[in-house]
Amino acid sequence: xxxxxxxxxxxxxxxxxxxxxxxxxxxxxxxxxxxxxxxxxxxxxxxxxxxxxxxxxxxxxxxxxxxxxxxxxxxxxxxxxxxxxxxxxxxxxxxxxxxxxxxxxxxxxxxxxxxxxxxxxxxxxxxxxxxxxxxxxxxxxxxxxxxxxxxxxxxxxxxxxxxxxxxxxxxxxxxxxxxxxxxxxxxxxxxxxxxxxxxxxxxxxxxxxxxxxxxxxxxxxxxxxxxxxxxxxxxxxxxxxxxxxxxxxxxxxxxxxxxxxxxxxxxxxxxxxxxxxxxxxxxxxx
DNA sequence: GGCAAAACCGCATTACCCCG
DNA sequence: CGGGGTAATGCGGTTTTGCC
Numbered sequence: 001x002x003x004x005x006x007x008x009x010x011x012x013x014x015x016x017x018x019x020x021x022x023x024x025x026x027x028x029x030x031x032x033x034x035x036x037x038x039x040x041x042x043x044x045x046x047x048x049x050x051x052x053x054x055x056x057x058x059x060x061x062x063x064x065x066x067x068x069x070x071x072x073x074x075x076x077x078x079x080x081x082x083x084x085x086x087x088x089x090x091x092x093x094x095x096x097x098x099x100x101x102x103x104x105x106x107x108x109x110x111x112x113x114x115x116x117x118x119x120x121x122x123x124x125x126x127x128x129x130x131x132x133x134x135x136x137x138x139x140x141x142x143x144x145x146x147x148x149x150x151x152x153x154x155x156x157x158x159x160x161x162x163x164x165x166x167x168x169x170x171x172x173x174x175x176x177x178x179x180x181x182x183x184x185x186x187x188x189x190x191x192x193x194x195x196x197x198x199x200x201x202x203x204x205x206x207x208x209x210x211x212x213x214x215x216x217x218x219x220x221x222x223x224x225x226x227x228x229x230x231x232x233x234x235x236x237x238x239x240x241x242x243x244x245x246x247x248x249x250x251x252x253x254x255x256x257x258x259x260x261x262x263x264x265x266x267x268x269x270x271x272x273x274x275x276x277x278x279x280x281x282x283x284x285x286x
Numbered sequence: 287g288g289c290a291a292a293a294c295c296g297c298a299t300t301a302c303c304c305c306g
Numbered sequence: 307c308g309g310g311g312t313a314a315t316g317c318g319g320t321t322t323t324g325c326c
Contacts, residue, residue: 037295
């Protein structure tokens, strides 16, 4: 944080303080833990004084308190810096000056966004979890999470329904909890212990099922023994057929409500046990 | 990778002072 | 006056920061 004094006051303050200290510039600077050149630059009003340092001075010499009224504003550090990049491009300044056209060309032909690419590879290599989270947050911003329920935004009505059902039945769950499977990161819609719940009603069932199958395999290898796919009545049969497997169950949100709300519900274990039964016993809807 | 602006800092030069 | 030592100053390079 920097403070802006009215013209001349910063110089006055520094000189005044120096008198009070009774030290040389160098000594005073080291007392304030800044470089002597910096202190001089401040005296010459070349740069803005750190608010932190101003406080330090006032603390040492309360008679400097009066200068506070001369502060006409506070600014964040590096407050006025004009960024390069796009604005520079607009103004054809700096790197974007026409005289650098040749260099621009070579820069672009050498990969152009090499820096950004490096950043991505480095982040992936060094902080994969953080990287994925950042990417995910970016994605979340671009996607629309328009269904709000209990301080959590959901992506679609199906997810919302599931969240409601769980909440009504006092079942704790985690929404889009990031898990790592085989070096990759996934964000299953819902996780309850080692059970994963995915919501989908994407009309291209074949394609979605392929994706899901791949995910489910990864989940299974990382100890998530069961995956529940929640869809709508219309697609239930198709998804069910395409995702046959010992650890996968396809249900609708109504099914879920029935299990949890009805007689079959007797705790988490019961949920898990009743699922396969439900899925196979029932005649698929047409 | 790039740029621009702010902040910071090293160092050579200059100013100052003391003293024989 | 001039040598020698230290503090102050001027110059300009470097680092930091934020954005493309």
